[in-house]
Amino acid sequence: MFYRPEDGHGLPHNPFNALITPRPIAWVSTRDRKGVANLAPYSFFNGTAYVPPQVMFASTGVKPDQDGTKDSVANIRESGVFCINVVEEAAKDAMNVSTTGFDKDVDEFERAGLTKAECEVIDCPRVAGAPASMECKVTQILQIEGEANFVVHGQVVGIHMRDDCIRDGIFDVTTFRPLARLGYRDYSVVDNIFSLARPDD
Template identity: 65%
Template sequence: MFYQPENGHGLPHNPFNAIVTPRPIGWISTRGALGDNLAPYSFFNAVAYEPPQVMFASTSAKPDRDDTKDSMAQIRETGCFAVNIVEFAARDAMNKSSGAWPAGQDEFALAGINKAECDTIDCPRVADAPATLECKMTQIVQLPGATNFVVFGTVTGVHLRDDCLTDGLFDVTKFRPLARLGYRDYTSVTDTFSLTRPDE
């Protein structure tokens, strides 16, 4: 089949999220005047090596946050955020934190997640995450669509859980990172393989 998004797809559910998969999940933690917040975003990725930079997009809004959601509102307020990597073992806590909870609700407490302080920014982080990237926001870009915003950040600090290192390498098979598929579906990394680039 072929469809143009502006004309609709005619399917029971929008296939777009199921096409662009798997997507890593950035479990974004922030702090603001209303308190600490934690929420997962699957429009997330690394975008540059030097300096290391990441991005994530927020694509909907809550009535108590005007044109966006808690994470974006608090990043606008403070200029910083942390990206926590989600492991398979934390899938239920991550899902609990994804609810449209009232502004000011601490999802760490709501989902029973251990909290720790970041080192380079005034922000909480998931204490037991396999890795956390502390980030200073560099820019927020509004995309077409009333509630579509992308935030870019420079990584100022990196936490790696010791048991996720094997011979000096960050080993994803130790914690099975969670990834988003379409609809209500997720997957986790259980198998890896290596390829040598032709110019190496």
């Protein structure tokens, strides 16, 4: 099968996001100027640099109660900061609740039954008990092709790691089974890990 996206694919569901899998999930927490916390997952997400550590996530939609974007981007525009929380399998149901398009004045932490903790470096809440959380300061917000497509870039200025996730001097993902996004409504967990030595090691 071959198709041009501009012409459509003829399938019941768009296959595009099933082609880029598995994708890590950025569970992005923010706070608006009134103090309302927001929490939402984004699977167009990755690290972009080591030194200084930098990350990005993309927001690809709009809410009727925001100006051409979603709550996360709107809050980040106001505050200049955000926190990326790592999602573990045990939090899958809470993460799923936070996908709901609640009104901007709704606190997703409360709706999902999650406890907030304050970040150390930035004025932002984070998910208490997450395997890891990265406090970020915005470096740029880029609007890309499409009506409401934004890529948010940030520099990581503080990192929280849960103590039980550190084993033998490494952040060990086998201790919590990271959740990953596949296509459609499908998810997966990381539970089969192996190492490869590089030829020039």
